[in-house]
Structure formats: structure tokens, C-alpha cells
Amino acid sequence: MSLTIRRFIPQTIVSIILIIMIIFYYFYINKSVSDAFTTWDKALSDWAVIITSFTLIIGGIDLLRYHLVQIKKIGVKQLPFSGTTIALEIIMVIFALIGLYYSYVYPKLGITITTQPQFTWLFTYLYAPTDSAVYSILLFYIASASYRAFIARNPMATLLLITAIVIMLGNTSLGNLIWPGFLPLRDWIMTVPNTAAFRPITMGVGFGTIILGLRLIMWREVSWLGRRE
């Protein structure tokens, strides 16, 4: 691919869009111009959705390629793992085809890919519970990470430990029974020192994003394009 396609065109598009976005955000634009740009903006958003959908297909193929290679390399031992993924990918394609069939051949039924009863069943009774189960693992991880973090090794770690105890007691009914002051103390910690620590980070992120935008406009940020000059 030539340098024009690899570098010049994407960087030009990004620079122009960034400048247009700054203009639209800060300057007054009269209604007719604004309406025209809204149409373009919607078209661009639609393109983004379509491109994302196609990249998901690439992702599916990538996943399939990985598992086929694994089966070829490792053999039968790999089948329970890779076989499941491949089977699920085949099911995904079957559901997509059935959904497309119904939505185009019998549009009056109002059945699409995601409203098929079998798909809804799989989503509600298989996907959602497993998703929640993985999320709940977080509870144990928070406990184990807290155990390591709250060991009073030095004055700062001790301060962290004390603060954590106050917050935990402030969040439970037991804390209120021990001492009613835990709740207001927790609120004070969360609204004063905690907010004071968070706001500079938020501001710093804003500055970092602006400077990243400047680098993109000036064509100095090239990592996302893959290859260096």
C-alpha cells in the first residue's frame, strides 16, 4: 500500500474531523448549516456502525482461525475448548441466517435475529447467568486484593487501612450500631478528600486528551496507524 493510502488519507480525515468538531462545539452555527452537517454526522455515525459490524465478522473469522490452528497443533486434547467455541460460532451463523430468513420472507411476523424465541432463551438463560457469574467473581478478587493492600507496612498503608475500615463500617448497619459517627465520617471522606483527589485526575485526563488531539491534528500521533515512517 502506498504511503498516501496508509498515512496521508487517514491522517487528513482525522485532522479535518477534529477541527470541524471543535468549530461545531464552540462556535455558533446557523440552523441551515447545522442541519446540513447533522445529516452528514448521521451518515458518518451509520458508516461507523456498519464498519463495526463488518469488523465483528473479521473478529469471528480471527477466532475461528485461532481455534482451528490450536486443534491442528494440539489435537484431540484441545477439542473440548476449541470445539465449544467453533460450535458456538456455527450456532451464531445459523441464528443469523434464520433471523434474516424470517425478517425478509415473513416480515409481518416481526421476527428478527435478536427476537427469535430460541435466541431470547439462550440469551436469558445461558448468557445472562454466566455473565453475572463472572461479574460476581469480582467480589472475591476485591477481598483478596484488599487483604494484600491493607497490610499496615508503613504509615501510608496504615492510613489506607484506617480509611478503608471507616468506609466499610460507614457502609454497613453494624458500623452505625458501633458508633453513629461512622456514617457522617464516611460521607465526609467520600465528598471532601476523595473528590479532591479525583478532580485533578479528571482534569489531567482532559489535558491529556486535548494534547493527544493536538498531536493527531499535527500528524505527530502515528501509533494507531501501525507502521512507522
Place this chain on the structure above:
Amino acid sequence: MKISIGVLIVILIILIISLGSVAAWFAKIQLYNSARPISSFVFLIFLMLAGYLSINHVREGGEIRVREIPAFSAIEEGVTRSVEMGRPIHMTIGFGSIAGSMAPQYIAGLGVLSHVARLAGKYGARLIATLGVPEVIASVEEIVKEGYASGGRPELFDPVYNVRYLTDQQFAYASAVQAIIVRERVGANIVVGPFYAESLIFMEAGNMVGAFQVAGTARETQIPFFVLAADYAFIGEEIFAAGAMASGDKESLASIQGQDVGKLATIILIVLGILFLAFGINISSWLNWVWKLG
């Protein structure tokens, strides 16, 4: 005294904006969006010009000193440690879609990935880049391939092993990454990008296998998890600075000074705000001023 072209450009931009605004005000033209305070536009232009001047200074042969970020230097330590232990390195930039407000963090993550890939090439390490952002599969493959090539070992690049797209669903992605970290027994776990509840899952999985962990995000709610669980953490905007450092480009690096100028200006504004408030003057009402005619 010699004035550089860059400084002249900055003076010209400031003159155009200020004179244009004054003229529009007297001509009663609604120049700015009345829903946004003018101060935010002034601050944006100020930051961009500060960044531009720093870049220009380096472009004209000047030297610029940028503070060191320990987490960035630690990446090389993680890579070499993995090589010594004969274990692979794991790196992820997160999951989701790049078409959103998290895009800058994905871009910063890609910058760090290019650095990790280059180091992997230099030391002959095995790199596993997992991802849940389908739009960047091609970019990540290209970045890793180029990293191995520029590190002097293009033959080590294997797209099937090195780049693994998993899914764009949060917990499916989290469990897959967790499984890879544990099953492959990674020596280093590098996690930079926008992360949500899965951040601690990655950190604890890395901890289970004794991996050297470097993590960073600009999402405030996840920073504490990374600070607690990782060996080194990029805090907030440091991930953007890391992206610039990873590029190895002096001009990109110089732009970081713009961030620091912004921080300095904010500190000055906060101190001034407190002092003025002591005298009963509330400058935040000035900062919220909007351009509204009539």
C-alpha cells in the same frame, strides 16, 4: 531578537481570535455557541498553543526535559523478566468500540502496545496481545508485526499466536483474558486502555501466576484497583504521555509539556480563586460567562 515562525503563527492565531471576537461583539454577531462558556474555548486554545510551541521548540533544534514515568520504564523490566523466565508477555488495550468517548484511551493503549511489541522483538519475547475491540484487529496485527520487525526479529511474528481477538462483550472478554493469563502463565501482564469492572479480574489473574504487572487507565473509578494490584501504574493522563514516549518521537514527547502547562494554569486558577473568594469575589462566575447577545 530572532522570533521563530512557530511563535509568529501563535501570535497570528491569538490576534485573529481576539480581534475577530472583539469585532463580532461590537457588530452584535453571535459568534460563539451560547451553551458553552468562552473560558473553556480560551483554555483549549491556550493548551493547544502551549503544546504547539513545545513541539516547535524541539523542531527548531531545542532540547526539552520531560519528567520520567516509572511505569513506562518498568515495561522493559517486565519484558526482560519474562524472557529470563521463558514465559510470554500479555498485553491488552480493553474491549468495546473505538467509536466513542474512550477512543483517546484506545489510541494511547495502541501506542504502548507498539512499544511492548518493539521490546518483544528486541529481546525475543513471545507476546500475546488480546483484544476486544474489533475495529483495531488489523491495526494491532500491523503494530505487533512491525514491532517484531523493528526489534530485529520479524520471524518471531505469528498472527495466530500473537494477536487474539476474543469478544466485545465485557465479562466474556474478562474470563477469556483471565484464562489466557493463567493457562499461558505469563511473565508480564501489561494492561493499558479504558477499563471497567474487569480491571481487577485481570490484575488478580496476573497475581495468581506471579506476573510482573504494569497497568494504566484514565478511567478514575478503575485507577485505585490498578494502583493497589499492579507493580507499576500509569495514573490518569500518564497513559497519553506513555503513548507519546512509546513513539520515540521527540516532537510528540515535547507536546507533553503542554499538559504540564495546563496543570500549572489550573493550579494558578485554583489559588487565585481561593484568594479572590477571601475578598468576596467569585471568579467562577466570570469563567462561566457565555457569549449571548440581547
